[in-house]
Amino acid sequence: MKKETKCIQAGYTPANGEPRMIPIIQSTTFKYDTSEDMGKLFDLEAPGYFYTRLQNPTNDFVAAKLAALEGGTAAMLTSSGQAATFYSVFNLASAGDHVISSSTIYGGSYNLFNVTMRRMGIDFTFVDPDCSDEELEAAFKENTKCVFGETIANPALIVFDIERFAKAAHKHGVPLIIDNTFATPINCRPIEWGADIVTHSTTKYLDGHDATVGGAIIDSGNFDWMAHKDKFPGLTEPDESYHGITYAEKFGNGGAFITKATAQLMRDLGAIQSPMNAYFLNLGIESLAVRMQRHCENGLKVAEYLQTNENVAWVFYPGLPGNKYYDRAKKYMPDGTCGVISFGVKGGRKAAEEFMKHLKVAIIATHVADAHTCILHPASSTHRQMTDEELMAAGVAPDLVRLSVGIENVDDIIEDLKQALEKTGA
Ligand SMILES: *Cc1c(COP(=O)(O)O)cnc(C)c1O
Helix, strand or coil: CCHHHHHHHCCCCCCCCCCCCCCCCCCCECCCCCHHHHHHHHCCCCCCCCECCCCCHHHHHHHHHHHHHHCCCEEEEECCHHHHHHHHHHCCCCCCCEEEEECCCCHHHHHHHHHHHHHCCCEEEEECCCCCHHHHHHHCCCCEEEEEEECECCCCCCECCHHHHHHHHHHCCCCEEEECCCCHHHHCCHHHHCCCEEEEECCCCCCCCCCCCCEEEEECCCCCCHHHCCCCHHHHCCEHHHCCECHHHHHHHHHHHHHHHHHHHHHHHCCCCCHHHHHHHHHHHHCHHHHHHHHHHHHHHHHHHHHHCCCEEEEECCCCCCCCCHHHHHHHCCCCCCCEEEEEECCHHHHHHHHHHCCCCCEECCCCCCCCCEEECHHHCCCCCCCHHHHHHCCCCCCEEEEECCCCCHHHHHHHHHHHHHCCCC
16 A cells, blocks of 8 residues: 555454444453453453553554554554653663763653653763764763654754664664654655654644644564664563563564553553544544645745745745755655744844734644644744843744644735735834
8 A cells, every 4th residue: 555545544444344434442441251361461462452551442543554654563652742752762771771862852852851761860862963973973882772863853854864873773783763753654754764663743743633642653673672682671581570471572573662662661651542532643644645745835835935035034944945954855755844944034033023923824833733834933932031142052043933834725824924024124
């Protein structure tokens, strides 16, 4: 199946007389005839459902669709993108271990790594995604357990060189985890470039309609855990909380990572997605291919327009010819990047504030990456307590506006930006 068909048909094949649509199994528990039957499930000796915190059929159908779209062997849904990021790393690294991450990642991921997971005893080294080979090499330590990056960084929009980082990670015997939220599997499939694990905040384009918060983890099945036995004891040595099962032996490279994340992390930490939300997520994924195409078309037209507007100081969009990441974007995302653009309003902070007041189509929101065009001026909202100097130091220019181009008629979006830019007094 091609990706457009997978969006609609993968993951769930109804049998004769069964519902065409993925059913919402809104049930916490599942019934068994004998306790022996249920015992086999608890021991991971037979597949099946017993309690929704661990697994639910609705979630599994949607996860299977995402695995098909990303080209992976197994997947799981989580209650949020944050939970997916946390589980993907914590499934490999524990206290005393070390992780390498790109320095340009989503702010929530950065905080999770640099503050919360450090408190759990895990060490992080943040590397510039465009660092030299020497710098990247120097970041690896004896206790490094994985490398983490984002296909298109939110909000910096820097395109990550997946192939290069995958080679470096594999050379050191560790997997590469890629947060593919902004590109989605429609525009980029990191596994094809060597990534081992893919994560998503499904809250963004995958859901696509501002409806549900959620996350997902997809395993490529390509990483050979047993070949690096000493590095990953959690996968290659018996789990006493599961009667001595060794995940990599029992479930192989294709199933070990997700089975462990489900059996241990979901069991103990419980960030499960509700079946109802999984149903909504699936509705979003069904139209993902057509939506992404429109997001990219609109995004490019808006970026091109902004470049010609005399009240705009600069435009940053990796899909725009001349952008620093254009060539890399073309390599990894030949069909388009995403709908998120950043640009500067001439006249700085004050002019940008004025511009925001006159918008009618673009909605002011901290959210990005869904059907509605949304816009944010960090200097007058999320970062308003900071001075211009502090903003520059944080890499957020005072005139910077982050625009997430939706799938409305692009002429309406451009007209709205045009009339608001005319009133900035530049
Ligand atoms: C939003 C986002 C997250 C966090 O996802 P939530 O669903 O909000 O928890 C992680 N990574 C990226 C790239 C995001 O944009």
